[in-house]
Amino acid sequence: MATVLGTPNSVPDHVPPELVRSIGFMLNPEFLADPYDFFPRLQEEQPPVFYDTDPVMGSGWVTIKHELAFKALRNSENMTIETTSIFPRDPDNYFNLIPQELDPPVHRKFRNVLDPFLSPKAVLQLEKDIRGLANDLIDKFIDKGHCEFTNDFARPLPVTVFLRFMGLPLEMTDTFVKWVVSLISFAERDKAVEIMAEIEEYMSRVIIEKRANPDEGAISRIVHGTIDGEPLNERDIYGFVFFLFIAGIDTVYAALNNTWVWLARNPDRRREMIADPDNIDNQAEELLRIFGVTFSGRTLTSDYELDGITMKKGDRLMALLPACNYDPEVFPNPREVRFDRPRKPILTFTGGVHACMGAHLARLEYKIALQEWLRRIPEFDLAPGTQITYPPSGVIGPAAVPLVW
Amino acid sequence: MPKITYVAHDGARTDVDVTEGENAMHGALFNGVDGIVGECGGALACATCHCYVDESWIAKVGGPSSQEEQDMLGIAAAEVKPNSRLGCQIVISDELDGLVVHTPDRQY
Numbered sequence: 001m002a003t004v005l006g007t008p009n010s011v012p013d014h015v016p017p018e019l020v021r022s023i024g025f026m027l028n029p030e031f032l033a034d035p036y037d038f039f040p041r042l043q044e045e046q047p048p049v050f051y052d053t054d055p056v057m058g059s060g061w062v063t064i065k066h067e068l069a070f071k072a073l074r075n076s077e078n079m080t081i082e083t084t085s086i087f088p089r090d091p092d093n094y095f096n097l098i099p100q101e102l103d104p105p106v107h108r109k110f111r112n113v114l115d116p117f118l119s120p121k122a123v124l125q126l127e128k129d130i131r132g133l134a135n136d137l138i139d140k141f142i143d144k145g146h147c148e149f150t151n152d153f154a155r156p157l158p159v160t161v162f163l164r165f166m167g168l169p170l171e172m173t174d175t176f177v178k179w180v181v182s183l184i185s186f187a188e189r190d191k192a193v194e195i196m197a198e199i200e201e202y203m204s205r206v207i208i209e210k211r212a213n214p215d216e217g218a219i220s221r222i223v224h225g226t227i228d229g230e231p232l233n234e235r236d237i238y239g240f241v242f243f244l245f246i247a248g249i250d251t252v253y254a255a256l257n258n259t260w261v262w263l264a265r266n267p268d269r270r271r272e273m274i275a276d277p278d279n280i281d282n283q284a285e286e287l288l289r290i291f292g293v294t295f296s297g298r299t300l301t302s303d304y305e306l307d308g309i310t311m312k313k314g315d316r317l318m319a320l321l322p323a324c325n326y327d328p329e330v331f332p333n334p335r336e337v338r339f340d341r342p343r344k345p346i347l348t349f350t351g352g353v354h355a356c357m358g359a360h361l362a363r364l365e366y367k368i369a370l371q372e373w374l375r376r377i378p379e380f381d382l383a384p385g386t387q388i389t390y391p392p393s394g395v396i397g398p399a400a401v402p403l404v405w
Numbered sequence: 406m407p408k409i410t411y412v413a414h415d416g417a418r419t420d421v422d423v424t425e426g427e428n429a430m431h432g433a434l435f436n437g438v439d440g441i442v443g444e445c446g447g448a449l450a451c452a453t454c455h456c457y458v459d460e461s462w463i464a465k466v467g468g469p470s471s472q473e474e475q476d477m478l479g480i481a482a483a484e485v486k487p488n489s490r491l492g493c494q495i496v497i498s499d500e501l502d503g504l505v506v507h508t509p510d511r512q513y
Contacts, residue, residue, distance in 0.1 A: 074444075074513045112435055119431065120447050285450075343476035345451045355444045355451075363448065 011059065014312050015051045025320075026056040032390045036258065036291065040326040040335045049307045052318075056392065060297075060316030061306075066327035066347065068307055069319035073296055073352035076104050078304040081354060082297035082316060086394060087183065087246065088193050095239035100247070104353055106227075110240065111357060113225035113232075114218060123361045126164065130365055133160055134372040142376060146383065149260050149401035150253070153369070155181075158252040161365055166244065167217015168206065175202075180249050184393065203241055218244060248358045251293055252365055254397030255348075258291040259370075261401055262337075264382045269337060274374050276339070283339045284367045285346065290337055292322030292348040293396045321347040322396065380405035407502040411438045412459075414510040423497045429506055430454035430492035440508030447493035449473040452481040453512040454492035459505035463488050466501065470494050483509030 011020055023042065025031055031038045048065035063069050072079070080103055089095060096102060099110040116122060137156055141147040159176050163169070168176075182195045203219075210220040222240045225232055232240070263270050273283050296319045304311045311317065324347045326334035331344065349356035356362065382388070383402035391399050406422040409432050413419070423432035433441035433454075442453035449471070455478065458466045468487075469475045474494050478485050492506065 070513075108434070115446065116431070116435070118446070121426070342479075343449060343473045344480065345445070345477075349445070349450070351444060351451070353442075353444070355446070357446065359446055359450075360448055 011051060011053060012312065012315070014310065016309075019047065019050045019309065020053065021046065021050045021062075022053050023062075025052070025054055026392045032392065035322070035390055035396050039292075039320075039323040042320070042323045043326045043328060043334065049309050057318070058316065060318055061309075061311055062318050062320050063306065064320050064323040064327070065307070066324045066330045069296075069321065069324045069347055070345070070351045072298065072306060072317055073319055073350060073354070075304075076353060078302050079298040079300050079317065082299050086192075087242075088196060093235070095235040095242065097243040097246075098236055098240040099357070100243055100354060101239075107353055109227045110232075110236075113222060113227070113240075115357060117218065117221060118357055118360055120360045123364050126161065126361070127364060127368065129164055130157075130161055130368045131372060133157060134368055135376070138372065138376050146402070146404045149403050150257050150398070151400075153373075154253045154256040154260070154401075157256070157369060158249050158365060161361070162245070162248055165217065165361065166219050166241070167210065167215050168219070176245075176249075180246075183246065184250050184395065185391075199242065199245070200238065203238060203245075207237060207241065244358075247356075248362065250395045252362050254293040254393075254395045255288065255291055255362075255366060256369055257397040257401050258293065259287050259366075260373075260403070261382070261388055261398055262287070262290070263374075264380055264401075264403060266337075267379070267381075270374065270378070273339070273370070274378055277371070279339055280367055280371060282341070282343075284363060284370060285343070286337055286339055286341060287370075288348045288363070288366065289325045289331065289346040292325045292346070294394060295319060295321050296350045296354070319347065319350070321350060377405050407497050407499055407504070409497065409501070410503075410505045411440065411456075412505060412507045413440050414508060425498055427497050428493050429456065429490075429495040429497065429504070432497060433492065433508075438508075440512075441492055442512040443493060449477055449491070449494070452477045452479075452491060455481040455483060455485075455509055455512060456490060456492045456495075457486060457507040457509065458488045458490055458495075459507060460488065462501075462504055462506075466490065466495060466504070481509075482511050482513050 042064050048068055049063045052062045053059045081101055083101055099107050102110060137153050141152055155177055159173055163172060179195055179199055182191050206219060207223055210223045214220045214224055219241055222237055298317045300311055300313050300315045302313050328334050349359040380403050383404045386402055388398045406424060408420055409423050411419045411433055419438050421432055421436040430441055430443040430447060434443050444453040445451040474491050478489055
């Protein structure tokens, strides 16, 4: 998930002028026209580490190098995770986004509350449900010969999977869709406080209910979880539940949308995938490399040297994950989608102790979506005249994907 | 429950009980054993649960279980030896009760 909305500031004295850039990441028309041309181009045109001044993201160090990103993300001694300001929180009744905003060693203890239910093996219990759900969604539009992919498939799939994983009623799907759309949209910033209150009001009731009636869902696991033998406190429980809500919904959505644009535009590659169903794991992993959707921010808690560059305490450092996935030293000919690459770590789910805890569930959803869609709608195209546009967002994906078949 | 012994680089031994069906990476993480990171959570997408199977257990545990595990071991930070495995790919069964694994000096 995305981290920050910052404010631009002047370039500090310790930053070498030759490293200052303004790639204009979020609002740059070139970026918004085609982010997945923009990211590999950064590899071709920019140094491994530079200092970016950005009106949306704020100013700070950026790395686009696979090795350096992992090095920084795996360092908990010199940096802390950047606190997000996207989701407005009441300072008098604050909660942390858990476990994202916690540092080691306590971070691991919170992860242990849910990790057992998010392991590759544990998420397989949801496989049948997810497959059924993907097919139910396809049933609704397959005979029409067209759909608007983002709204008809990519949005409801992860929201419904989230509701099932959390132990929430599926009747809440539309409400959750509305909440997530409003919260993430740059255009509805003024409504965020109101939406946050609505979510908290609802979730607080659910938490009370789960306390009285435990079940197998994640909310109940958190409510009844323990850290060093002690139950979690109220704000931590809420922070954990809220974090899961924002973490898994928009990211899978964006990854699906990006991928389906590519599938529609590349019929030969699509047919190649269909002809080799046993290779689905490698196909999914390679497409997840190509279509990273977000980035990871840190704030330095002490001076730090990266790639020979001295950074100062208080500086921000961002790993531009989708760009790192195109590092030619790790993925030769990085723009090329190849389903037979030797397995290498991708940065789509970030790295270090804060690597995505829902990665296995996300991979499973993504894989099932590919399998079921390609099985039932193997031939499709973008609707005639479609112009794919990308809205500015902390999670990168097209605004609409109208498909026909 | 099968017991696993983790031997740290400095020789410190920790015995933990691990549920059957769990893996050696989770066995360490869920019991507070240092030396295993398990960054990707077991997706064969990193090599931070690298460990060495004790010589006396190699025959029973076996070598890498897939090409992906073999590929990932190639990027492990510490020296890769013939008894190197990714802990997430060692599934614990009653047969492995008493298993001894050694953790390397670093995972990054």
